[in-house]
Amino acid sequence: AKAGIGLIGLGTMGSNLALNIAENSVPVAIFNRTTETTHEFARAAGPLAKRIVACETLEQLVAAIEPPRAIILMVPAGPVVDEQVAALRPLIEDGDMIIDAGNANFHDTNRRAVEAATNGELFLGIGVSGGAEGARHGPSIMAGGPREAWDRVAPIFEAIAARYEGTPCATWMGEGGAGHFVKTVHNGIEYADMQMIAEVYGVMRDGMGMSAPQCGQVFARWNEGLLKSYLVEISARIGEASDPETGNPVLDIIADRAGQKGTGRWTAIEAQHLAAPVTAIEAAVAARNMSAASEVRAEGERIFGAAPRVLENGALSIDDLEAALIAGKIVCYAQGFTMIARASAEFGWALPLPDIARVWRAGCIIRSSMLNDMATALEANPDRNLMFADFFSYLLKAKHPALRTTVAAAAQNGLPMPALTAGLAYFDIMRTERSTANLIQAQRDFFGAHGFERIDRPGQYHGPWGASG
Ligand code: NDP
The missing domain is CATH 1.10.1040.10 (N-(1-d-carboxylethyl)-l-norvaline Dehydrogenase; domain 2)
Structure with missing residues (x-):
């Protein structure tokens, strides 16, 4: 059987997230820039290794995942994410999804969401909080991107998320960079x-x-x-x-x-x-x-x-x-x-x-x-x-x-x-009804003729500052 999801980047967060996914019965295909790390990780995975598919190339990774695919990126925020997306782009098919789960700047996620939509790909930007321990045993997950894309992978993310009195801490926040913004x-x-x-x-x-x-x-x-x-x-x-x-x-x-x-x-x-x-x-x-x-x-x-x-x-x-x-x-x-x-x-x-x-x-x-x-x-x-x-x-x-x-x-x-x-x-x-900004407004009007409002009647006014004003 093929993997239910893929994951790129077996650093602190990615390795723990991969184990968490495997523990929740979802076979996960993994890839890391440094191949030795991939194999070491798979070796150390113990009983979970049976749900981990170690891949040495992105081609292998893509081939190992059941379509329509979802691939999580857990790499440093910034240009590395764009590089990984660009490397995946020729390999993936219509309906496949790339999920940036790092700490992206939400403006970047907004941009990537537009680029992905232009290319007919699905792109999610997901904020993951909880450090290594959270990634391993239940992080808090803040998702952004097309709602239907989230709905498709939500069962996996809800399964691996932390729970508060039974409710998974994994929520769709809105389109584009909304999840990364909230994170x-x-x-x-x-x-x-x-x-x-x-x-x-x-x-x-x-x-x-x-x-x-x-x-x-x-x-x-x-x-x-x-x-x-x-x-x-x-x-x-x-x-x-x-x-x-x-x-x-x-x-x-x-x-x-x-x-x-x-x-x-x-x-x-x-x-x-x-x-x-x-x-x-x-x-x-x-x-x-x-x-x-x-x-x-x-x-x-x-x-x-x-x-x-x-x-x-x-x-x-x-x-x-x-x-x-x-x-x-x-x-x-x-x-x-x-x-x-x-x-x-x-x-x-x-x-x-x-x-x-x-x-x-x-x-x-x-x-x-x-x-x-x-x-x-x-x-x-x-x-x-x-x-x-x-x-x-x-x-x-x-x-x-x-x-x-x-x-x-x-x-x-x-x-x-x-x-x-x-x-x-x-x-x-925030508990002071009359602030001191009346003086700021007077100063602004004095040097810049910006005008001010009065407390006793509507309209815009200027002060009697004379020639110096
Ligand atoms: P790590 O530094 O532990 O791991 C980085 C991973 O990215 C490694 O697998 C590394 O591969 C890979 N990588 C680095 N540079 C490149 C590159 N140029 N091309 C391909 N792969 C590369 O990072 P973290 O796991 O701590 O963080 C990952 C993301 O998660 C970041 O965006 C971070 O901000 C975010 N995050 C981190 C948290 C934390 O507590 N640490 C909490 C929440 C989010 P290699 O083995 O080859 O070096």
Whole structure:
């Protein structure tokens, strides 16, 4: 019998995805640029090897798959995807489908979707989240492309996806790059979520003098409550882990320069294009860049001296930090969903906001116990800022004072909190009926005669700025 699906690229994600597919009873044909990897993989597949067809050429791969074929690409985003599509194009037949399951920029996916349609091919862009573990045992899957193409392969993707109370976390988001767009925003939220956790870790480590295992224990306790989430859970395990060689906490020996592959940056850039403020995400991307500049930071510490950092006893409690993180997290998700709603209107998609919250409930990196309530709130009103939904406004009313106290104490003592601070400012702006943009409008009119509206009558006006204006 022929394979039910093909997969190209046996790296971290592809190898695990292939095993996951095979485990779900679908024979999978595999190909990798480095042939030795293909054979090693098949050898190591154990009992699953009987559902794996190792191929040494793309011709063999195509021949091994039952038509109409579906072939997953799990290669680095960017030109490699175009190269693989171009290499497959002469080999595949009408009705065959190419599925890019890497972290593509959704603009590229939009372009590839148009190119594929022109060539009479089916093309899906699928965002897969959950890292290696997710790929192996159940990722969260965000699909984009022709609906009928998705319907054809959905049974396979639903079978391999994570499940939340029995419901597969695999959803079609819309045409073209819709799936990769949603995956991008997922990653943007991931950046902000991680950064906020790191910021309260900084308060515990530097402000409160807590050891890494002590911080880990706090995360473990938080993981029993509203903050229950994958990222808090792994932060607990990270804090408690010790280096086998030295016996020291692993966290203490890891260099403080964060890497990135660009999805957070794409979110921030796209948010600017969409005029959708995702300030916590933008702050998190910038924080990674600042972390990478470790020599500049060291010079800064030499010139200005270290900030006091240590908090006075009782200035902040662990409960304050927990509440701050809850409030910050709500704000960050509210920003992410607002951006998705904006993109939906802008790009002519009908992005299903409640379903997006649902698809993130399991399998993905930002899975969190709050997402089920977010789905409920977005179901009731997808166009309303999530901060205003009953459950979340109730939570924010209870928790924002602690966010304020935390940000204030951190600022007083030189503990940087870019994401939580940005989140707090967003919250405060979004609860301020009269902003200060009246002055901005006056300035714009003063130097550029841009005009302004008045609060007391309709129409456009200019100010009495005189000859200097
Ligand atoms: P890896 O670096 O582990 O694997 C890359 C794979 O692509 C390898 O099989 C490699 O083959 C192949 N490859 C690289 N360059 C080329 C090329 N020029 N031509 C043909 N094949 C090539 O990557 P990951 O598995 O981590 O990532 C794959 C995709 O999934 C990326 O888009 C990534 O952003 C995305 N992703 C990754 C996640 C993760 O946690 N790692 C999570 C979610 C998405 P070879 O063996 O010959 O080098």
